[in-house]
Amino acid sequence: MRLLPCxxxxxxxxxxxxxxxxxxxxxxxxxxxGSFFLLQTLSGTLSVLIRPRLLLNQMYSVGVLSFLIITISxxxxxxxxxxxxxxxxxxxxxxxxxxxxxxxxxxxxxxxxVSALLFAGRAGSALTAEIGLMKATEQxxxxxxxxxxxxxxxxxxxxxxxxxxxxxxxALFSAIGVIGGQxxxxxxxxxxxxxxxxxxxxxxxxxxxxxxxxxxxxxxxFVTSWIALFEGYDAIPTSxxxxxxxxxxxxxxxxSILGLDFILTVFMFGDN
Amino acid sequence: MDNSAIPQNSxxxxxxxxxxxxxxxxxxxxxxxxxxxxxxxIMGPSGTGKTTLLKxxxxxxxxxxGTITVDGNNVHRLRRTELYNLRKRMGMLFQSGxxxxxxxxxxxxxxxxxxxxxxxxxxxxxxxxxxxxAVGLRGARKLMPNELSGGMARRIALAxxxxxxxxxIMYDEPFTGQDxxxxxxxxxxxxxxNTILGLTSIVVxxxxxxTAAIADYIYVISEGKVVGQGTPKxxxxxxxxxxxxxxxxxxxxxxHFHYPAKDYVDDLLSTGKRY
Numbered sequence: 001m002r003l004l005p006c007x008x009x010x011x012x013x014x015x016x017x018x019x020x021x022x023x024x025x026x027x028x029x030x031x032x033x034g035s036f037f038l039l040q041t042l043s044g045t046l047s048v049l050i051r052p053r054l055l056l057n058q059m060y061s062v063g064v065l066s067f068l069i070i071t072i073s074x075x076x077x078x079x080x081x082x083x084x085x086x087x088x089x090x091x092x093x094x095x096x097x098x099x100x101x102x103x104x105x106x107x108x109x110x111x112x113x114v115s116a117l118l119f120a121g122r123a124g125s126a127l128t129a130e131i132g133l134m135k136a137t138e139q140x141x142x143x144x145x146x147x148x149x150x151x152x153x154x155x156x157x158x159x160x161x162x163x164x165x166x167x168x169x170x171a172l173f174s175a176i177g178v179i180g181g182q183x184x185x186x187x188x189x190x191x192x193x194x195x196x197x198x199x200x201x202x203x204x205x206x207x208x209x210x211x212x213x214x215x216x217x218x219x220x221x222f223v224t225s226w227i228a229l230f231e232g233y234d235a236i237p238t239s240x241x242x243x244x245x246x247x248x249x250x251x252x253x254x255x256s257i258l259g260l261d262f263i264l265t266v267f268m269f270g271d272n
Numbered sequence: 273m274d275n276s277a278i279p280q281n282s283x284x285x286x287x288x289x290x291x292x293x294x295x296x297x298x299x300x301x302x303x304x305x306x307x308x309x310x311x312x313x314i315m316g317p318s319g320t321g322k323t324t325l326l327k328x329x330x331x332x333x334x335x336x337x338g339t340i341t342v343d344g345n346n347v348h349r350l351r352r353t354e355l356y357n358l359r360k361r362m363g364m365l366f367q368s369g370x371x372x373x374x375x376x377x378x379x380x381x382x383x384x385x386x387x388x389x390x391x392x393x394x395x396x397x398x399x400x401x402x403x404x405x406a407v408g409l410r411g412a413r414k415l416m417p418n419e420l421s422g423g424m425a426r427r428i429a430l431a432x433x434x435x436x437x438x439x440x441i442m443y444d445e446p447f448t449g450q451d452x453x454x455x456x457x458x459x460x461x462x463x464x465x466n467t468i469l470g471l472t473s474i475v476v477x478x479x480x481x482x483t484a485a486i487a488d489y490i491y492v493i494s495e496g497k498v499v500g501q502g503t504p505k506x507x508x509x510x511x512x513x514x515x516x517x518x519x520x521x522x523x524x525x526x527x528h529f530h531y532p533a534k535d536y537v538d539d540l541l542s543t544g545k546r547y
């Protein structure tokens with residue numbers, strides 16, 4: 001009898017280790033499948049570039065159709081930044097530097113990050129659901145039987161479209177945000193218009209600020225499109241499977257965007 | 273590779289094939305021959321892996337053992353480009369039709385032509401209209417897949433499958449879920465396409481009457497084994513109890529009505545368990 005708690009503990013421990021091992025294995029297998037999928041996708045790049053029409057169609061549905069949500073969100077984020085920035089800066093009598101604050105926050109952080117989060121919710125989830133349903137309705141398998149590689153024909157154009165649209169959408173987001181900040185700052189709160197623009201011009205650096213922001217959005221576009229397409233392609237082909245895959249796309253994209261943002265920021269801005 | 277065991281006249285030859293999914297053995301060392309120019313049917317209850325067999329022949333799945341030869345090529349030894357070239361000569365009709373939902377009927381049928389040939393649009397139009405005429409749906413070319421009935425979708429998919437003039441077509445449950453008129457139309461189409469285009473057809477189905485009406489040769493599969501084979505007449509007169517049960521549709525027989533379970537009374541009396 002005295003041995004009982006000990007054996008029970010041992011059993012729990014073994015179960016825990018088993019579970020841990022299994023989960024680790026599943027995750028790594030998935031990562032492996034994902035990497036292989038990415039390689040296959042990238043290997044189709046040339047065949048898509050020969051037929052730019054495929055890419056243009058996808059750029060329309062992934063990029064152009066995300067225009068509205070990006071513009072409106074950019075405007076509001078910029079306006080809020082204008083307000084909040086003014087309250088803080090005016091305490092120090094530094095409201096002339098509002099332009100710098102708004103532009104730096106947008107170009108370095110909020111532009112790439114928020115537009116990537118919106119992009120994952122708007123375009124990423126749509127991609128996952130589309131690919132997942134194509135799999136569930138045997139369209140991918142049918143294409144394979146017609147000797148058409150579904151990765152090259154379906155996945156690669158969507159991947160490239162997402163990857164190329166993201167920096168453009170982030171740039172749009174930041175630009176509209178800066179205008180939003182100006183509208184609130186100089187239009188509503190009375191910051192000098194000339195100071196807003198000239199301070200921004202003087203203190204923003206092309207390489208340090210703008211280029212780094214663009215690099216961030218390229219990375220986010222790459223990761224988000226990859227996750228969205230892989231989750232769709234890897235989805236269990238049932239309605240429940242597709243719905244779970246769509247959820248995973250949004251959740252995993254958000255985590256990856258925020259995590260990568262931290263890492264990239266450390267490397268880009270860590271030394272000053 | 274040793275081709276000597278393959279009969280001269282067979283286009284597709286499956287030899288000693290084994291395939292499992294998880295712990296379940298789907299095929300256990302089966303051998304099948306599909307003759308050129310004939311309609312060969314694979315029959316058997318649902319869940320016997322009939323669709324799996326077509327995917328194995330198409331090279332989408334890999335067998336655990338055995339070889340599948342299509343027109344002299346060992347499907348699973350081919351390089352990717354060779355496999356794709358072979359697939360251009362194989363048509364497959366999926367159970368759901370598998371039409372691309374973002375394209376019209378016309379574009380769906382034109383899809384393989386546009387992907388694999390460099391024909392001018394005017395020629396593609398002529399070809400597509402000819403294929404659609406063959407399945408009787410030339411008038412439906414502007415519709416989108418979601419506007420089609422199940423039977424129409426399957427006929428469009430058939431037009432797409434013959435777009436590249438393949439040497440063979442595999443039909444996955446062509447009659448399932450069709451009304452009698454659509455069934456009749458499909459039976460007629462499969463038979464006439466086979467004769468007119470000189471195709472080799474493989475029909476996977478559990479619809480006994482429709483299939484027996486058009487097939488030249490029938491294999492009956494159950495639990496991974498071939499339990500009966502022969503011409504439709506021979507199958508009808510088969511002495512195998514199993515084949516008889518399948519052909520007549522008796523509820524109980526060698527294939528049991530009940531899923532394997534422990535004794536009924538014991539099961540009811542064992543209280544305290546959730547399941």
